Amino acid sequence: MTANLRETAARLLAEGTVQLVLGWERGTSPLRTTPLFARAPGDAERLVYDPTCDHNLSGYLGRLKEGRVALVARPCEARALVEQVRENRIARDRVLAIGLPCSGMISRRALASRLADRVIREGRLAGDRLVVAGDGWQEEFPWAEVRDPACQGCRLPDPGIYWLAPEASAPPEGDRFARLEARSLLSPERRREEFRQAAERCISCYACRQACPLCDCAECFTDRAAPALLGPTADPSEAMLFHLVRAMHLAGRCVDCGACARACPVGVDLRHLHLALEREGAERFDHRPGVDPAARPLVGSFRPEDREEFIL
């Protein structure tokens, strides 16, 4: 697969079909990859693709100067691209999406918790198995055991955005909204406590926002100075407001790629907020993000028959 990818990328660059191929290359830490901006055919040699390629590349599209680019696209990139095209952030014919099959990503968080946060010095994938080693220890197990839970029930169907459709692959089965089902048992007190803990942990570095392919506003509401929508304090309520408003802004747009949760340096994962809004959008308004570049936005549109049983 990687060989094909490199060959395709090198050809596109050599022929001048595109000026840049956006993909991943090996990173500098164990089990990390980093975005690669390949501009010369020779750069394509560095492309890699495996379950450690977890950072959403679509977020970079908006700032590229090159006229035509190829995007190495997992379903997560493809869904984000659909939304970017839908919102006229990216012209559709500027991007050739090279589709890649995907069977989920390794969650570094799941891995760390499985290893009780021991320091990992080396890590590699050997087929379906993950080999990790540290000071005086080594472990080997199927990588799927530390697959990102959010990959379960991934929506793979071709959103019609690919230039080169991916080979068939086996997405992790399951119900995408199962994560919410488990949460439905939590009492309101528990949920408040959980949210407060997340807010207390959050250092407002906005890595989640910056990593999100759809948080692409010229001026984020957090940066508004007049009127300032967030205060200058470090009160947890500021972070709560940030996360709630961000979730509202991503309603109907979040493609559940998980980049935000992976980016957080202190382990805040609030994807369930986005997922809850996605489910509401699907069940109540028949809206699915990342599927149709011609769809109307969830927020900002309406149907006369939208239910309003909650309105007094």
Add this chain to the structure above:
Amino acid sequence: MKERPAMAVFLSCDQLPAVLAASAERGPTWVAAGRGEDSGFIPYRPGLCLDREAGPTRRTLKEVFLPRAEVLFGYETVDGVPRLHPAAPSDLPRVIFGVRPCDARALALLDPVFEEPPHVDGLWAGRRQAATLVGLGCDRPGPACFCPAAGGDPLGEEGLDVLMVPVDGGYLVRPLTERGRAWTEPLGLPPARPEQLAAAEAVADRARERLAGGAPVDLQATLASGFEHSLWDRLHERCLGCAACTYLCPTCHCFDVGDEDGRRWRRWDSCMFPTFTLHASGHNPRTSGKERMRQRLMHKFCYYPERRGRPACVGCGRCVEICPANVDLRSVLEQLKGVRA
């Protein structure tokens, strides 16, 4: 503050909880707690202890001395007369336990920024003067640590009042300053035995071996002549422009001020944000990620050494570990060697 070399004593693992409890009785004590991404310095509560398996904390000691946000002063108008109410540092930690050498060194590095006359920052200075830093040498450095290359050491003493070195069954405890002695002596610990001293040396050697390699931080001259180099055009490309690396860096210390409800706040800010240099006119002299990333690196590795004689990086490796895009400072510095005009 470092005069006669003090005698090292031995603290066994069993005694540690009692020592922490006793320290907390004498004054507010903060402890390095947690592992991985959920770790940092928190006020002591019964049961809280050092975790021997844990690496350096994700959150830095910086936030104890320069909190994420704090009130500088309050203001109000009484009968038409404006009044200021300067803030005093509150809930001062007296003892901070489990400080890694890199974090302590970072504080020492920042002292001149906040304490150089005539502009002495009372909040910073007050907290610094109140605190005794009990250090913890690194027997298992984090995967991205490179303190030796940055002029530090896994058993470095700069900025610490006491250094503890983990050895079999406990810690070798060495007071380094008067303040450190004042903390150590009342504990009445037995002197360390020669084999324990030797074990501590072995710990240091093993750790240093782990840390071989690193990053070229002495780039002042190179960078000074390479401001316009074309390398900068590509270097920032992967960077997302978040503040993870600066907020979690123990030496980054930029802040913004803002008002709310009659109080003037100071709050962390980051040169990686576009708003950092946004003028009231709407003009922004740093127009893209290129200028912002260049500023971060120039400040740490060129301007700071120009002013203070050493780079503003202690090699803690946090920025390397947490960068969502895996922008690795070590390899960035390697590349920057090439910007010499």
Add this chain to the structure above:
Amino acid sequence: MNAASATWEPKIVAFLCHWCSYAGADLAGISRLQYPPNVRVVRVPCSGAVNPIYILKALQRGADGVLVSGCHPGDCHYLAGNLVARRKFALLKRLLEQVGIEEQRVQFSWVSAAEGQKFADVIRKVVGDVKALGPAGFLSKAGRASCP
């Protein structure tokens, strides 16, 4: 979470659209209809102009409950502002549910310029609901200067 004291009264911030609900509130006043005095009214051009952050900000800065009220569907001065708002509010409700904020803290209504009585009834209900829940606390900022 019980009220701090027997005399505690909830503060409700009501965002009322200029063309209908605000006029409805006026009518309630002119008609001398009785309703609890716990409401601070913020007049907005249209319910569609209510950004969810206004609601959250009100809760952060000391409101115990929030009401947003606009014209009935079909009556919006801007034709469909309220229909766009309706979706936003449905989504906001789900979001608040996820973080454990009680459903009755944030409520929505359609009140026309002719519905003075309905306005009084809505206020009575919202105040009663929030009173039963007690002070908001959760989203509110610690140590804020209390608003009158």
